[in-house]
Amino acid sequence: MPELPEVETIVRCLRRHIVGLEVAAVRVPFRPVVRNRRAAFLNGFVGRRVLGLRRRGKMIILDFSGGLTMIVHLKMTGQLLFGPARAPRDRHTHLVLAFRGSGMELRYHDVRKFGFIRGTMTSDAERAPELRGLGPEPLTMDLPAFLHRLKGRRGRLKSLLLNQKVIAGLGNIYADEVLFESRLDPRAEVTRLGPRRLQRLWSSIQHVLNEAIAYKGTTVRDFRDGEGLEGLFQNRLKVYGREGVPCPRCGTAIKRIRVSGRGTHFCPRCQRR
DNA sequence: GCCACTGTTAGCAT
DNA sequence: CATGCTAACAGTGG
Numbered sequence: 236m237p238e239l240p241e242v243e244t245i246v247r248c249l250r251r252h253i254v255g256l257e258v259a260a261v262r263v264p265f266r267p268v269v270r271n272r273r274a275a276f277l278n279g280f281v282g283r284r285v286l287g288l289r290r291r292g293k294m295i296i297l298d299f300s301g302g303l304t305m306i307v308h309l310k311m312t313g314q315l316l317f318g319p320a321r322a323p324r325d326r327h328t329h330l331v332l333a334f335r336g337s338g339m340e341l342r343y344h345d346v347r348k349f350g351f352i353r354g355t356m357t358s359d360a361e362r363a364p365e366l367r368g369l370g371p372e373p374l375t376m377d378l379p380a381f382l383h384r385l386k387g388r389r390g391r392l393k394s395l396l397l398n399q400k401v402i403a404g405l406g407n408i409y410a411d412e413v414l415f416e417s418r419l420d421p422r423a424e425v426t427r428l429g430p431r432r433l434q435r436l437w438s439s440i441q442h443v444l445n446e447a448i449a450y451k452g453t454t455v456r457d458f459r460d461g462e463g464l465e466g467l468f469q470n471r472l473k474v475y476g477r478e479g480v481p482c483p484r485c486g487t488a489i490k491r492i493r494v495s496g497r498g499t500h501f502c503p504r505c506q507r508r
Numbered sequence: 509g510c511c512a513c514t515g516t517t518a519g520c521a522t
Numbered sequence: 523c524a525t526g527c528t529a530a531c532a533g534t535g536g
Contacts, residue, residue, distance in 0.1 A: 236515035293516080310516050312532080327532090347531045349516065390525060398525090399517080407515055455515065456534090475515095496527060498514080 236458050237309045239373070239404030240447035241466065242295055245315055246288045248461035252317045253285045253341060256334040258299070265329035268343065270353040270365075277354050279303060280332070292369050292403025296360065304357040306365055307343065312457045313350035316342045346457070369403045373440050376402070381437045385425065392428070392436075393421035394495040405440070408453055408475045411500045413439045415474045421494045421501055423508040446471070474500040 237245070261277045263269055269277065283299040290296070295307040295315065307315060320333055320340040330343040330352055343352060355363050371384065384402065388395055395401055396410040405413065414421050417439035419432060428436075452458055452466030455476065459465060473483050478491035482502040490503050 238515075241515095308516085311514075345531095346533070347514095349531065388524090394525080397516090453515090457515080495525090
């Protein structure tokens with residue numbers, strides 16, 4: 236669920252609330268959510284202040300004083316929620332950062348338990364296994380860099396867009412939306428695409444992701460920002476989750492097929508190889 | 509109740 | 523190395 240625009244929305248939201256706060260306690264009700272060999276590493280965060288939040292692909296990165304960093308991945312159903320410590324916690328809350336004096340805390344909540352948190356030294360964060368090997372950020376990658384990145388790649392266009400080692404941050408929803416916007420068939424062989432089509436693809440990535448961020452992300456089911464609020468972009472989706480609905484461009488019914496194992500929505504008339 | 513399906517990706521097979 | 527499939531988990535809907 237949380238792809239680049241959702242993660243960016245969470246980061247911007249939480250920045251306003253937790254930068255400057257001091258960690259009073261770290262609680263880990265569900266140990267497997269912590270990727271560190273020793274969960275006790277997280278005790279080192281007590282007494283540290285939040286210096287800032289960053290996003291890398293779909294990862295949330297929290298930097299603390301004392302040269303400490305937390306890397307968070309929400310996978311499908313994870314949420315990072317800032318709220319009053321007194322609010323009841325349910326059984327899906329797997330990690331809690333309590334903040335000194337404020338009566339507030341940050342909770343990692345994840346129904347399916349696919350997500351994780353790793354504590355690292357800030358200086359080592361870029362080399363953490365989860366960040367190492369991630370592709371470039373799509374929104375700061377110019378067209379020549381994009382073309383260079385795709386050079387020599389094979390396979391279906393859709394699986395290329397989903398490959399985090401190629402470009403970081405796109406998931407199933409935005410891959411489908413980007414492909415619709417660029418009028419390309421998700422099944423197309425990457426090697427067969429000419430420069431005009433690739434340019435269209437690049438500019439659609441910029442456009443769709445920026446729009447989705449402006450609308451604070453897509454809530455299909457689980458996505459919430461740091462305050463628990465839903466996104467607004469679900470109202471603007473053109474193909475994702477719209478099987479059978481007329482294409483907004485030509486009126487043909489949107490199709491849903493399976494491409495490299497993923498549900499894929501597209502317009503069979505507008506989107507050509 | 510049972511079965512199929514779900515937004516991600518690590519790990520294994522090819 | 524690169525690319526492709528599946529399991530990890532829990533909840534939802536048919």
